[in-house]
Amino acid sequence: MRVFRLCGCLFVLWSSLAHAAEPATLPSRDDGVSQRRIAVTIDDLPWQRLNEKAVAGLPDWHARLMAQLRRADVPVVGFVNEGKLEVDGVVQPERVQMLRDWRDAGYELGNHTYGHVDLHEVGLPAFKAEILKGERVLRPLLAERGAVPRWFRHPYLRAGRTPDDRAALAAFLDAHGYRVAPVTVDNGEWVWAFAYANVLARTASSDRDATLDRLRKGYVPYMLNKLDYYERQSQALLGHALPQVWLMHANELNAVAFADLVDGARRRGYRFVSLEEAMRDPAYRRGEEGYNGRFGPSWLHRWAMAEKKPKDFYAGEPSVPKWVMDLAGVDGE
Template structure:
């Protein structure tokens, strides 16, 4: 049965997106892992009696993988009806106890392009009221900021204003180069897990999602490596976007192992950001939040063909997640 499910999952990916695994000695593949939406991505939709066990499972996956991680916190998720929940604060302490870094992802996961700059700046400051003293108790300070939805400003003026505000408060923007639809797979997984009876059919569907998720993500990694080579002429130290969710609580260690089989070594966000490419101009001024590799390509006015070939989330996964697109 397991083999049959694996074959079925594999068929969901067009052959053009499947690449042979194995390191190529001529390419220095480095990548930093960032995990957003701490302490838990779908906090409001997760059964309260399941939250701790799922968090514990994710922490176990992180320990199995054994690579550096920066987690980005939404402080509103620490509260219920405005009241701070000690058990949720303890979830963040678990990340620090395991040696991971924690940084700011705003209070409320707000969209800069919707709320405007003053409200966005307020959400950044409100998003460090627990985080900053928690880190100070360990002799640390928050250092990185991750834009919700990767939306970083629609004008050069807004981008400059945000950069100046972040610098004033000791932050640096943490971009993403390996963007992906991981959140769609995770929403699908959680909806099946919590929304269907515990039957063999549900387990088969969860297994199909687990088996499809890892190759999809590795194909995205391959795609952005090719984009880096085409744009920069070398393999950029990548920055990978993931989230704290049910799917990574069962599949994260295998995802990391798959990247290692491709020849990647895992580095800190600080090391990745030392690459001079990260000083390039963000050429995107649209509504959404694409990879920084694509933002840099837009600054160079690359033709539409440059962006072709990106793997997409299969329709059956979109349907299970209840979304139209990634």
Template sequence: MRPFASLLASLLILALPALAAAAAKDPGKDKTAPDRRIAMTIDDLPWVRLPAVSTASIIADHRRLVAAIRQAGVPAIGFVNEGKLEADGKVEPERLAMLRDWLDAGATLGNHSYSHADLHAVGLPAYRDDILRGERQLRPLLQSRGQTPHWFRHPYLRAGRSAQDKIDLAQFLSAHGYRIAPVTVDNSDWIWAAAYLRADASPKAEKLKSKLRRDYIHYMGLKLDYYEQQSIALLGYNLPHIWLIHANALNAASYGDLIAMARKRGYRFIGLDEAMRDRAYERTDAYTGPAGPSWLHRWAIGEKKPASFFADEPEVPAWVMSLAQLESE
């Protein structure tokens, strides 16, 4: 037996290079899977419904969302509307403390303008003023942590009605130390959030809200799948994505499930800085229309892709639209 075992071992050693070469030629499932990385971004801090509602009415959900962010332990950045910090023209200490909660949870903060201004409605001069007004609390708050604000997110994702407006805005932002934070995984979480709030009036509120959370996670998964395929179709690979959600009660209740769903699909969470190092983000945003689409679709519009390229994007189900009392996305 010993001579045979020795011969077998020798043959295996000789065969190893050939086996390795064969494995290299057959990459298999793991090696052919797209690179799946994603950055989490959360808009309308400190809370979507402020300042129209009292701080007391939303503070429990705020704490729930911040706790979920801390527990998830993945990079996240929240974009602040400083107007939401105020009541009767004065900053409420409790609302400013909400931003500190985000920083304490390990998140970073960016500028989303003071009033959530619509660039297309107010024009570039007023928009620039609103951006600077949106850092009066943000800048010193970050400086107290050894940080500076360097990301800006357009409200409504409306980025300019002309190429020149886009150039002028980019130059202004750069002069003030900002970069634009695009979005690739766009969605209508705000409609689901509206339905979630209205569900409280139902006689079977908890059952309805449970169904909303479950179906919302499924919808968001379909969105991830869709934009992954859009990226591959347009760029030839799956770029590091940038995901947009909002600071609302639905995401406070669903944040951990969103993270788990993305991870189940093979996604690894990264910071916005890492995502933006991908060369795809150097592409020109050619879109000058009234909506606020994904940057993948802006680039596709710039390449004059046919209408068929944009087909089959997942939609909010009709029953959710009805519950939210909205007619269209």
């Protein structure tokens, strides 16, 4: 009897662990068209952290990321920090060419401010100046193909700490032809990417390749678990599967894992759509309402705060494992 009970307990434990390791299977309506839709946005073009450090083999990494994007074959809006086009104040033609590669591949380019500045630190007047400075190359680059920048993404997703500031910024953006690109599937992708870049920079060692492989293989299920979490949040808050907006960055990790991530989302029944299509959902008319804090949470959580949802509404969000944060050299997401 004791052996039978022990086996039963072990089976329950094994089943729990197995389900914990797999993202949940979520319901969707069977009407011939997937109700799960998602738009991809990629920040910090031409390359993440390029203003902080040299990226060894940057042309090769850029080519690998472009190859991943081609393989994935999804609409993308890339958001540019023009400060990363410069070295000692001089625009580098090879970095501008990286943007041309995005444009020529059919991806839309938006404004992410010149220097990736924090609105809550620099204040509204300086932030407006950063937006205009962030289109000095971008606007003529797009004009070569008869286009204009029309999407804006707040660095750190910090959109203003008062309704007045948010309204003033919205009026400024509208006057300059921009729409705000929200984020609903927020995540710690940047932590995984920092860890990956840090391991890449190591002198070759016996465990270097194994650690890179472990990061790549762990990154994809982490991101899919985040996707599942925010779909549940959408259902709980809005009563339907909101067309999501996914946040990622131009970095070495996505240069090796982006297409696998897209494949994983497709296996869950997601259809990849343009940012324009995703934002046709009426929920996006809420804008950034409901959040006056210093950080930059998902728009879904901003709307939940506007409805004064209890603390337990936000429970269950997947987090970056500590071993990844240790490799990234950060204390949290």
